[in-house]
Amino acid sequence: MAVGPIERAVxxxxxxxxxxxxxxxxxxxxxxxxxxxxxxxxxxxLERHGLVQRDxxxxxxxxxxxxxxxxAAEARLHxxxxxxxxxxxxxxxxxxxxxxxxxxxxxxxxxxxHTVEARYTVRLSYAVYRRAPMHLGASGxxxxxxxxxxxxxxxxxxxxxGDLARTLAEVRERGWVLTSGEVDPGVxxxxxxxxxxxxxxxxxxxxAGPSAxxxxxxxxxxxxxxxxxxxxxxxxxxxxxx
Numbered sequence: 001m002a003v004g005p006i007e008r009a010v011x012x013x014x015x016x017x018x019x020x021x022x023x024x025x026x027x028x029x030x031x032x033x034x035x036x037x038x039x040x041x042x043x044x045x046l047e048r049h050g051l052v053q054r055d056x057x058x059x060x061x062x063x064x065x066x067x068x069x070x071x072a073a074e075a076r077l078h079x080x081x082x083x084x085x086x087x088x089x090x091x092x093x094x095x096x097x098x099x100x101x102x103x104x105x106x107x108x109x110x111x112x113x114h115t116v117e118a119r120y121t122v123r124l125s126y127a128v129y130r131r132a133p134m135h136l137g138a139s140g141x142x143x144x145x146x147x148x149x150x151x152x153x154x155x156x157x158x159x160x161x162g163d164l165a166r167t168l169a170e171v172r173e174r175g176w177v178l179t180s181g182e183v184d185p186g187v188x189x190x191x192x193x194x195x196x197x198x199x200x201x202x203x204x205x206x207x208a209g210p211s212a213x214x215x216x217x218x219x220x221x222x223x224x225x226x227x228x229x230x231x232x233x234x235x236x237x238x239x240x241x242x
Contacts, residue, residue: 021061098209110140138191146201
């Protein structure tokens with residue numbers, strides 16, 4: 001697929017965010033595989049729209065308009081997904097005792113939208129908006145399994161995992177996924193998809209905790225509880241859509 005100026009500009013914007021304001025135009029151009037003149041032109045266009053800004057030290061950072069866009073996206077996500085999911089997540093944590101996590105696709109990553117922490121003194125804590133590769137961990141794999149086929153192929157190519165397609169097909173067939181230690185050592189998680197009325201992935205619901213405690217609680221029983229909670233979220237979303 002041909003890469004046009006919009007794709008290049010979006011890629012540069014993402015690289016600016018990842019660099020945290022420490023990159024020069026030349027560095028960004030090199031990392032993106034672009035001629036410096038092309039990078040200058042695209043960044044100038046982004047700067048005109050307030051999406052990036054060039055600092056006194058000739059470095060590039062995100063512009064203030066990104067803050068406004070982010071706040072708008074955050075409010076919409078809360079209304080559309082977090083608020084409807086929160087009651088079911090809280091019930092799940094009361095019943096199973098571990099940390100519940102709501103994630104959504106973010107490019108080829110999974111991003112945390114909301115968490116409800118476990119009741120134990122020793123428990124997992126995940127920062128909201130934390131990102132992790134979508135092909136790793138239950139909260140990522142459950143999203144990847146229900147991506148559109150072209151996006152699954154793109155993810156598999158980026159991950160360099162020849163077995164990923166088969167793994168994701170198994171997840172779709174089973175309806176849930178269990179992983180241990182793929183993102184955080186000593187942590188196991190069970191996840192189920194949250195889908196819309198057309199079967200498209202909206203979010204993933206996970207329950208995560210120390211592997212020994214999760215095993216003692218029973219993975220099959222936990223999976224049934226997570227799937228029930230995900231179905232409850234889907235029902236709330238469907239009712240809101242009517």
